[in-house]
Amino acid sequence: xxxxxxxxxxxxxxxxxxxxxxxxxxxxxxxxxxxxxxxxxxxxxxxxxxxxxxxxxxxxxxxxxxxxxxxxxxxxxxxxxxxxxxxxxxxxxxxxxxxxxxxxxxxxxxxxxxxxxxxxxxxxxxxxxxxxxxxxxxxxxxxxxxxxxxxxxxxxxxxxxxxxxxx
Numbered sequence: 001x002x003x004x005x006x007x008x009x010x011x012x013x014x015x016x017x018x019x020x021x022x023x024x025x026x027x028x029x030x031x032x033x034x035x036x037x038x039x040x041x042x043x044x045x046x047x048x049x050x051x052x053x054x055x056x057x058x059x060x061x062x063x064x065x066x067x068x069x070x071x072x073x074x075x076x077x078x079x080x081x082x083x084x085x086x087x088x089x090x091x092x093x094x095x096x097x098x099x100x101x102x103x104x105x106x107x108x109x110x111x112x113x114x115x116x117x118x119x120x121x122x123x124x125x126x127x128x129x130x131x132x133x134x135x136x137x138x139x140x141x142x143x144x145x146x147x148x149x150x151x152x153x154x155x156x157x158x159x160x161x162x163x164x165x166x167x
Contacts, residue, residue: 004028005086008079017074020067020089027088037088038095038117042109045099054100061096065141068093072137083131083140094120094144101152111158115151120144 005028011018019025026040027033049057068089075087098116102108123131123143127150131143 003030005030005033007086008075008084011075011078015074017071017078020071021075021087023088023092027086033085033088034091034120035117037091038113038120040088041092041095042099042113044092045096046104046109048096049099049104057096057100061093061100064089064096065093065145069137069141072140076137076140082136087140090141090144091116091120093141094148097145097148098151098155102155111155112151115154116148119147119150119154123147124150 004025007013007018007022007028013019022028023037023040026036029036045057045060048060052059071089072087075084076082095112095116098112099109102112119127120143127143127146130146131139133139134142
């Protein structure tokens with residue numbers, strides 16, 4: 001019995017597309033690859049935001065989006081499925097975008113995690129439309145950006161209109 005999901009045939013563990021698309025193997029963990037990938041992205045987001053601020057995190061998000069698009073295309077080509085669950089670099093881009101708009105403290109990061117995962121798993125309209133209408137690796141990446149936008153809006157509304165969080 002193996003603890004990790006195997007990579008598709010034709011994609012070796014040492015290929016950059018394997019490492020990036022599975023976010024250093026976190027997407028190969030069992031049961032909840034998207035959640036594992038999101039958790040694995042949090043410390044990287046914290047470090048980037050600590051050294052470079054929210055602006056730096058936005059730049060990092062754009063970079064990981066482009067590199068993730070490339071690596072996801074490679075993974076999909078090797079796997080043959082449209083959106084393999086093991087590909088979690090899209091979650092990295094989504095959670096980093098969300099983190100750029102929340103407070104850099106435990107409460108902000110927990111809220112970002114919960115809201116992002118909620119919208120990424122639920123996929124309300126128009127997130128589901130993005131997922132279904134944008135083909136290939138771009139669609140894999142884009143629906144998580146849409147989920148991040150929903151999470152950001154809900155977070156901002158909650159912080160703005162909830163008096164006990166204002167201080």
